[in-house]
Amino acid sequence: MRLLAATHSVAVLAYPVATSKAIMSSSTIFRSPYQRLIALWILRAFDSSSALEAFLRKNSYADDDIATFLGLPPDPSVEEPGAIRRIMEGMLARLEKSKPGLPPSVQRNFDHLAATLKLEPVEQRVAEILACVEVEIPLTDTWRVLRICQHCDQAQVLSRALKLPKSAIDRAISPKGRMTRSGLLGYSSGSSSTLLVEFSNETVARHLLREKFNSEKILHAIGVMPVEAVELRLEDFPHLRYSLDLLLAYLRRSPRKEGINILLHGPPGTGKTQLARTLGANLSLPVFEMRTSDENGDPLTPNKRLATLNLALRFFQNEPALLVFDEAEDILTPTLLDRGAANTYKGWFNQMLGSNTRPVCWISNSIRTLDPAFARRFDFVIEVPVPPRSVRGKILEEQAGGLVSARLINHLADLDHLAPAVVTRARDVVRAISRDLSKDCHDDAFTHVLGGILKAQGHPDPALSNARMLSTDVYDITYLNTDGDLAQMAKLLKDSGSARLCLHGPPGTGKTAFGHWLAHEIDRPLHLKRGSDLLSPFVGGTEMQIAKTFEKAFRDDAILMIDEVDSFLQDRAKAVRSWEVTQVNELLTRMETFNGVFIATTNRLQHLDAASLRRFDLKLHFDYLNLAQINDLLRAWCRSLGIAPPDVEHRGMIESMECVTRGDFAAAARRHRFQPFANAGELLHALADDCTMKTESARRIGFL
Numbered sequence: 001m002r003l004l005a006a007t008h009s010v011a012v013l014a015y016p017v018a019t020s021k022a023i024m025s026s027s028t029i030f031r032s033p034y035q036r037l038i039a040l041w042i043l044r045a046f047d048s049s050s051a052l053e054a055f056l057r058k059n060s061y062a063d064d065d066i067a068t069f070l071g072l073p074p075d076p077s078v079e080e081p082g083a084i085r086r087i088m089e090g091m092l093a094r095l096e097k098s099k100p101g102l103p104p105s106v107q108r109n110f111d112h113l114a115a116t117l118k119l120e121p122v123e124q125r126v127a128e129i130l131a132c133v134e135v136e137i138p139l140t141d142t143w144r145v146l147r148i149c150q151h152c153d154q155a156q157v158l159s160r161a162l163k164l165p166k167s168a169i170d171r172a173i174s175p176k177g178r179m180t181r182s183g184l185l186g187y188s189s190g191s192s193s194t195l196l197v198e199f200s201n202e203t204v205a206r207h208l209l210r211e212k213f214n215s216e217k218i219l220h221a222i223g224v225m226p227v228e229a230v231e232l233r234l235e236d237f238p239h240l241r242y243s244l245d246l247l248l249a250y251l252r253r254s255p256r257k258e259g260i261n262i263l264l265h266g267p268p269g270t271g272k273t274q275l276a277r278t279l280g281a282n283l284s285l286p287v288f289e290m291r292t293s294d295e296n297g298d299p300l301t302p303n304k305r306l307a308t309l310n311l312a313l314r315f316f317q318n319e320p321a322l323l324v325f326d327e328a329e330d331i332l333t334p335t336l337l338d339r340g341a342a343n344t345y346k347g348w349f350n351q352m353l354g355s356n357t358r359p360v361c362w363i364s365n366s367i368r369t370l371d372p373a374f375a376r377r378f379d380f381v382i383e384v385p386v387p388p389r390s391v392r393g394k395i396l397e398e399q400a401g402g403l404v405s406a407r408l409i410n411h412l413a414d415l416d417h418l419a420p421a422v423v424t425r426a427r428d429v430v431r432a433i434s435r436d437l438s439k440d441c442h443d444d445a446f447t448h449v450l451g452g453i454l455k456a457q458g459h460p461d462p463a464l465s466n467a468r469m470l471s472t473d474v475y476d477i478t479y480l481n482t483d484g485d486l487a488q489m490a491k492l493l494k495d496s497g498s499a500r501l502c503l504h505g506p507p508g509t510g511k512t513a514f515g516h517w518l519a520h521e522i523d524r525p526l527h528l529k530r531g532s533d534l535l536s537p538f539v540g541g542t543e544m545q546i547a548k549t550f551e552k553a554f555r556d557d558a559i560l561m562i563d564e565v566d567s568f569l570q571d572r573a574k575a576v577r578s579w580e581v582t583q584v585n586e587l588l589t590r591m592e593t594f595n596g597v598f599i600a601t602t603n604r605l606q607h608l609d610a611a612s613l614r615r616f617d618l619k620l621h622f623d624y625l626n627l628a629q630i631n632d633l634l635r636a637w638c639r640s641l642g643i644a645p646p647d648v649e650h651r652g653m654i655e656s657m658e659c660v661t662r663g664d665f666a667a668a669a670r671r672h673r674f675q676p677f678a679n680a681g682e683l684l685h686a687l688a689d690d691c692t693m694k695t696e697s698a699r700r701i702g703f704l
Contacts, residue, residue: 037102043091045146054149066141126179218315260379273363324363422453426453448463479629502605504604546568634646664691
């Protein structure tokens with residue numbers, strides 16, 4: 001006696017003992033209505049010439065277990081020709097007159113499922129038989145035999161087994177049908193003509209056939225997971241407060257509205273998933289997330305995940321819930337190699353967006369290629385960017401305070417690409433190995449781990465940031481050789497809040513450092529961008545980066561500084577390619593409409609487009625240090641490096657020096673770390689060497 005899978009609470013499906021000469025009556029062989037139903041479906045499925053030929057091959061069975069279950073003679077080769085066919089026909093006739101059926105508890109389960117998914121009677125019958133195919137071994141074997149039969153059409157087999165019109169079966173199992181769209185049925189390959197339609201989830205099928213109906217178990221089986229804990233609060237997203245206030249008010253006022261969809265997008269690690277959970281908590285709604293992998297840990301395809309969402313929406317049609325669909329870029333944004341599920345089935349996807357019975361929060365790292373037809377169907381589209389500096393500082397203090405120094409936290413808060421999840425990851429690593437590190441090594445370890453992640457994301461290593469050097473640099477605006485009162489200008493800028501400045505002059509004269517000083521003076525974050533941050537290899541990509549940079553600076557109320565702006569504002573009259581012109585146009589347009597502080601630096605003012613020069617409110621020339629500044633800065637650096645100050649004998653050398661910049665002093669100070677200067681004279685000789693190289697280079701360029 002062979003038992004099938006698990007024992008049902010109502011009926012046990014078992015293989016009867018076969019006899020070779022006489023076949024017992026169906027009522028004796030199959031002891032329960034459920035056994036008789038399985039046998040009836042099998043016999044009906046084989047009730048055609050092609051199907052029977054697939055089962056009986058040259059006087060042998062295609063599957064002995066099916067024959068054993070039906071009670072057929074064990075060796076068909078010793079039977080008279082046509083005997084097996086007549087036995088099966090007689091058994092089918094007797095079973096048709098019996099009262100086969102699902103156990104009452106199982107029937108109630110499928111009735112409940114049909115009511116939940118609003119299935120038609122034909123669809124329910126198809127669901128019942130395909131669930132049994134998934135679980136009951138004799139029926140599973142039958143379907144396997146029929147799969148390899150060239151002439152067996154799946155709809156025709158189901159039509160025979162259920163005694164329903166083939167046209168009705170075709171509609172029930174159609175890829176566009178209710179059961180397929182809801183995720184109840186699926187196809188194991190791309191072709192639906194080889195009997196590949198199946199119940200999509202074996203765990204769900206087993207639950208319906210073996211246990212009392214339980215929505216939570218079914219949802220868990222298909223990959224819908226409840227969110228138990230919420231880690232963040234709305235107060236952790238102050239930069240999104242206005243958008244979130246509007247969204248929450250809308251959701252509270254529209255509890256029964258169909259087709260509510262919210263799209264949260266932004267770089268990885270900015271807290272989009274946590275924000276979705278926080279929204280549910282503030283609305284007192286249970287939050288359910290669609291998993292990206294099945295129970296075995298294998299990845300789910302985009303189509304499978306969409307089917308899961310559809311099935312979940314059916315289950316929650318009468319219950320409050322917020323559904324979260326993470327990693328939605330697989331669905332929404334096509335690539336060159338993959339159109340994405342939404343673009344492949346545009347009509348169906350648009351219909352789904354307009355008819356979902358519960359609010360759905362879609363989360364994507366990118367919406368760059370989002371079809372405008374989809375975008376307009378979202379009630380709210382909210383960008384979740386890297387938080388502004390004030391929030392980054394708070395996150396760093398909360399996550400890494402006590403682990404690293406306040407000085408490092410202050411430095412890292414300046415990184416405008418530092419996402420919260422990156423901070424948390426680096427903190428967890430350093431905390432795990434903190435016992436193996438001395439306290440003064442925590443900063444370096446944290447920066448190293450953080451830097452590896454940031455570099456992998458395409459961002460600069462914070463260990464190499466110029467901002468860190470400023471903390472040890474000798475900086476004072478009195479060492480800047482430029483026109484105007486810089487302190488007065490900073491005071492006026494703090495009051496007005498808007499200006500467009502062009503800082504030009506030789507390299508090393510303090511243009512970039514002035515941007516950091518100004519940001520500190522007027523208490524604003526500094527967004528410093530260089531060519532590598534904005535240039536893109538794709539057509540239109542640089543223009544998009546420029547636009548995003550200005551938008552982010554406006555949102556963060558930050559000073560935007562573009563170093564070596566001549567890379568983007570070159571004279572359009574000398575442009576060779578069309579994109580060289582469009583880049584200049586984009587930057588000029590953004591400069592003109594930016595209601596904040598914009599600073600551009602360049603070493604080559606003469607190369608800038610003439611139209612750009614008119615757009616600057618002020619052009620400040622940063623020149624080489626004058627004699628008094630060289631003398632004062634030299635003494636300041638001697639104090640900083642711990643060496644004796646210059647004396648009278650050094651005056652002649654100081655007066656003869658040309659083209660000295662603040663950057664030259666900083667470079668000499670770095671050299672001092674591995675080739676220490678004994679006195680001010682050696683420091684002066686190092687400066688003189690650098691100046692000589694600059695003047696010789698200038699002469700060569702002039703000669704050429």
